[in-house]
Amino acid sequence: MDEMTRLMALSAKVGADPLLVQAAGGNTSLKQDGTMWIKASGTWLQHAHERNIFVPVALDPLLAALERDDPACESCTDFVRTDLNSLGLRPSIETTVHASFAHRIVLHVHCVETISWAVRADAEAMLAPRLAPFHWAFIPYRRPGLPLATEIRKRLKGDTNVLVLGNHGLVVAAETVAAAEALLHEVVRALVRPARAMPLADLPMLEELARDGRYELAADPSIHALAVDPVSLAQARKGTLYPDHIVFLGAGIAVAQAGEDPRSAAERIGLSGRPEPKLIAIPGKGVLLAKGVTPAALAMARCLADVTARLSENDPAQVLSREDELALVNWDAEKYRQSLPAS
Numbered sequence: 001m002d003e004m005t006r007l008m009a010l011s012a013k014v015g016a017d018p019l020l021v022q023a024a025g026g027n028t029s030l031k032q033d034g035t036m037w038i039k040a041s042g043t044w045l046q047h048a049h050e051r052n053i054f055v056p057v058a059l060d061p062l063l064a065a066l067e068r069d070d071p072a073c074e075s076c077t078d079f080v081r082t083d084l085n086s087l088g089l090r091p092s093i094e095t096t097v098h099a100s101f102a103h104r105i106v107l108h109v110h111c112v113e114t115i116s117w118a119v120r121a122d123a124e125a126m127l128a129p130r131l132a133p134f135h136w137a138f139i140p141y142r143r144p145g146l147p148l149a150t151e152i153r154k155r156l157k158g159d160t161n162v163l164v165l166g167n168h169g170l171v172v173a174a175e176t177v178a179a180a181e182a183l184l185h186e187v188v189r190a191l192v193r194p195a196r197a198m199p200l201a202d203l204p205m206l207e208e209l210a211r212d213g214r215y216e217l218a219a220d221p222s223i224h225a226l227a228v229d230p231v232s233l234a235q236a237r238k239g240t241l242y243p244d245h246i247v248f249l250g251a252g253i254a255v256a257q258a259g260e261d262p263r264s265a266a267e268r269i270g271l272s273g274r275p276e277p278k279l280i281a282i283p284g285k286g287v288l289l290a291k292g293v294t295p296a297a298l299a300m301a302r303c304l305a306d307v308t309a310r311l312s313e314n315d316p317a318q319v320l321s322r323e324d325e326l327a328l329v330n331w332d333a334e335k336y337r338q339s340l341p342a343s
């Protein structure tokens, strides 16, 4: 089996684990003979076996462009090897993260255990003893694309092979797929945080609230924990904890007030100029999702339940600023990713 086949197998495996990757999030790459094969924007790692999700990028011109802070590094489409890209795929919005490493294999995941540390204001200090055995660095939150790549290149040393990205996720790098997989699991093991047991949702009440048909019960019952567990709800309602949340679910979460049904909650929120919420938390009862919500939004709702179940009451979770949120929703490369058909 060659390394590309091994990477496809690992991508499919990692992509199918909701504690590591949700929907089109996360990406993997392999560098070979001056070309970097990187997951294409908007594709799902878990589909690596069923379809071609990798796009070839010419490494030298990309690295030269990174050196001069060239805006072409935002989408990296200028560096695609069109001679090898018969499907016309676009490279991941995180291509520059992968290119910043000299290592042959790079894995980037939105690991729930990692994110539950990475959203803390004191993340770097909390991670230091846990990651002491690794060659690691902490990267404060920057928007993916050029700003994130610039920050990484400032802090990356030659032997760094683990990055924790603030309010975002984890990157590991190695020379072989097997070594990258082993490193990923070692780091995740070092960062495991116990999740609180999931309290029971009030399903009859949620069904009653969903009767008018605009909202429905979350298909994945573990999502309800977000609204039933008061600590999870208090942390989630602080705002947007990481980029893919706002991209697929909108900013923060909507919380119904006492006695409010989803229609009145949505109308109240609409009056304040915000878009109709895709997710409404009914405190103490459970979560309702807009009918027909995309699989990506569903995966992000599950991610939020999983992350907040690992946060305690006093965890100093910090959220993206309004400026950070606007930079994500107005970024052309991100608009493209959202425009792709739901998988």
Ligand SMILES: [Zn+2]
Residues within 6 Å of the ligand: 025, 026, 094, 108, 109, 110, 168, 169
């Ligand atoms: Zn990411």
